[in-house]
Amino acid sequence: MQNQEIHTRFFSDEYFMKQAIKQAEIAYNNNEVPVGAVIVYKNKIISKASNQQETLNDPTAHAEMIAITSATNYNGGKYLKECVLYVTIEPCVMCAGATYWAQIGKIVFGSADTKKGFRIFNKNILHPSTKIYGGILKNECNLLMKKFFKKLRL
Amino acid sequence: MQNQEIHTRFFSDEYFMKQAIKQAEIAYNNNEVPVGAVIVYKNKIISKASNQQETLNDPTAHAEMIAITSATNYNGGKYLKECVLYVTIEPCVMCAGATYWAQIGKIVFGSADTKKGFRIFNKNILHPSTKIYGGILKNECNLLMKKFFKKLRL
Numbered sequence: 006m007q008n009q010e011i012h013t014r015f016f017s018d019e020y021f022m023k024q025a026i027k028q029a030e031i032a033y034n035n036n037e038v039p040v041g042a043v044i045v046y047k048n049k050i051i052s053k054a055s056n057q058q059e060t061l062n063d064p065t066a067h068a069e070m071i072a073i074t075s076a077t078n079y080n081g082g083k084y085l086k087e088c089v090l091y092v093t094i095e096p097c098v099m100c101a102g103a104t105y106w107a108q109i110g111k112i113v114f115g116s117a118d119t120k121k122g123f124r125i126f127n128k129n130i131l132h133p134s135t136k137i138y139g140g141i142l143k144n145e146c147n148l149l150m151k152k153f154f155k156k157l158r159l
Numbered sequence: 160m161q162n163q164e165i166h167t168r169f170f171s172d173e174y175f176m177k178q179a180i181k182q183a184e185i186a187y188n189n190n191e192v193p194v195g196a197v198i199v200y201k202n203k204i205i206s207k208a209s210n211q212q213e214t215l216n217d218p219t220a221h222a223e224m225i226a227i228t229s230a231t232n233y234n235g236g237k238y239l240k241e242c243v244l245y246v247t248i249e250p251c252v253m254c255a256g257a258t259y260w261a262q263i264g265k266i267v268f269g270s271a272d273t274k275k276g277f278r279i280f281n282k283n284i285l286h287p288s289t290k291i292y293g294g295i296l297k298n299e300c301n302l303l304m305k306k307f308f309k310k311l312r313l
Contacts, residue, residue, distance in 0.1 A: 064231060064239075097256060099252075106253065
């Protein structure tokens, strides 16, 4: 493989989102709302987390929150300016607020959240230096959510 | 003392805000932005926390977040519907978002935050059933912040 091909295959947004989806699958299997996140620094995953609100009995234990705490722990600094957060569903207000304090470099989310996504409330919640992209593997990300809420209604 | 007098003296908003201020003083003494919080259930403090962003090297470690996690741990349930959060400074977006997920019954804050307070972004971030009151001992709450930022500039 050429270097460019290796880079595309292993270090693409799709590759890292697939790792976030694996975390969402862990959440799904634990009867949690299936959201997963990974944080990447220089093409290396430095933290990964699944939503654990029920498991930890903690309303703040969203995948992004755990991943941010874990990444800053790894990083040794409270800012994540050069990091990318990959998360399967658009962050809520709480998690978007946390990325503000971490001054995270970039957010890549899968599926938009038209009910609880932070953009419904105010797009400017993010830090001015944070870039944001959505729609990466959105169908795969959303499929888990649909399955979860369908199971809840049974 | 009559029962009513005891109630007023020991279980007033001022009394609980003073306990939150004690937590803010701990933050101040640890060179943290001096914010403190307590969570009260049926007139009993079930959690208290000071801001620990620097101490824990964690951008999510605001006083309110720690107090919420701690209160749900005490409570054994992820909701805090019958609880009151006393916090010395108006919550930021992240913390207001956390109170949404906890469905906290009431928020009582001391001083408004005209720069990072959640109300600048959207007043509807709170859960529809959450009541909110501000201005309790606001001068005392704000004094610590003024002292802190004055010290930073020296």
